[in-house]
Amino acid sequence: MTIEKKRYWLRHLILIIVIAVVLFPMVWLISTSVRRDQAAFSPNLFSTRVTLQHYKNLLFPERSVQRLILDIQEATYKLGRFRDKSEKSINNTVEKYLNKFEALMSESKQIASDLGTSFASADEVLGADIDKKMILALNRLREEDLKLIDEKLEELKNAEDDNVKSAAALEILSSLKPSTNGEFIFFLDNVKLDDALKLKSFLRDFDKMRIGILNAATNLSSLLDDLDFEMKSEVLESLSRTSEYISTNGAEYSQWRKNEYYKFIRKYISRLEKDLPEDLSGKIKNEREGLYNSFKAAKASWDEIETLFKQLKDELKTAKTKALGTDYTDYSAAIEELSDVENEISQKEKFIEQSLAGRAELRESMSVAIPILVPESGRLRSLKSVIEKALEGPNIKPTEAEKPEELSDFYKRLESIIADFKQLGYKDDIYAALLNIESDLGWFVERAGILT
Secondary structure, eight states: OOOOOOOOHHHHHHHHHHHHHHHHHHHHHHHHHHOOSSGGGOSOSSOTTOOHHHHHHHHSOOOOHHHHHHHHHHHHTTOGGGTTSOHHHHHHHHHHHHHHHHHHHHHHHHHHHHHHHHHHHHHHHHHHHHHHHHHHHHHHHHHHHHHHHHHHHHHHHHOOOHHHHHHHHHHHHTTSOOOSSTHHHHHHHTOOSHHHHHHHHHHHHHHHHHHHHHHHHHHHHHHHHTOOOTTHHHHHHHHHGGGGTEETTEEOHHHHIIIIIIIIIHHHHHHHHHHSOHHHHHHHHHHHHHHHHHHHHHHHHHHHHHHHHHHHHHTHHHHHHHHHOHHHHHHHHHHHHHHHHHHHHHHHHHHHHHHHHHHHHHHHHHHHHHHHHHHHHHHHHHHHHHHHHHHTSTTOOOOOOOOOHHHHHHHHHHHHHHHHHHHHTOOSHHHHHHHHHHHHHHHHHHTHHHHO
8 A cells, every 4th residue: 555645735834834934033032142232232143243152151041250259268168058068079170160260260361362463463454544633634734834924024124104114013022932043032123122122132141151051061061071989970960950940931040050050960070079189170160160160150140041932021011102102092991891890790680690590599499388378377377466455454564685696686677577578579479468567566576575
């Protein structure tokens, strides 16, 4: 007997579709659990970064470093689940945890090394590009600055009035710091004032002192170079740092004297001078003392330069008035007056803001108190009527006593609150209730000595 084989292809097809529909959510859930990029929001069913290790960690999660350390501590001190275990079992467990810990640390070091290499490569690639962009940006800024300077210089050249030119140069000069060269000298040459000529002479003298000091330090270094003495290298380095304390922009005499001269130059060269022949010792001493005196004189000269420059800047307003006439004076006065008005407006606005805030806060506080004030006002009025009738009785003989301070103080505070309401412009139901209470309470305050 033969068995007939039937082809149930349609049934198989439907079964495959049903299985796919049923299993798809499970596949999607597992894939979104192990992948790291955007998780459920990724349009991809399987991430390109998912690996077998991710799936392994999902099914068999490994202990973290913190968990391993805690487990090792528990095993070492026989705490928790290790309390009833044998010594051998604990040793095996600790050894296993230590091996795992070392493996994790090795893996972390490898990952850190790979990251460091990657970042170094990225920095190397980006560094060249950033340097190029910085150079291009600096060149562009330099070109813009040169163009702006040329425009300003052209404006100065075309100025027919020497007073205008002098005032403009002094305006620019007042924003700069004194210097023996560069743009400071350029604009100083265009200022037609006696103090400007005097300042220029002082700057020339200071520059000569600066060059002389640097030459003295060089000569002293040359004399000491062939000699052998204590702290020689430190002394020579100290002399080489002289240019850091005196430049075209001033002299730091106090810092040089503290950090260089007394600490190295005078201390060790003076010792050396005692051991040298008289002629060489005298020569070195003259150079050393000459360096010190020159530096001191340069500092005094620079102080005079700064004082004179301050006087020159104080003449700016006079120079502008002379160049631009009374219109400029009126304009400057108007600007100052407008500035004062702006400051006053700003202060008024702040005061208004504070007043509005206080007004709102006061109204909110009193709106909470009004349900209490209105009934109490009625009770106070009723009590007043009763006491008035009682005082009118034939058997009552009023005697004056000392008034309670608490009642007077409360009445004064109430008057202050009502005054604040009136100043703020509040004349509503709260204000009316307070006035009623004040009127009735005033009656009690006047008769407080009789009622006590």
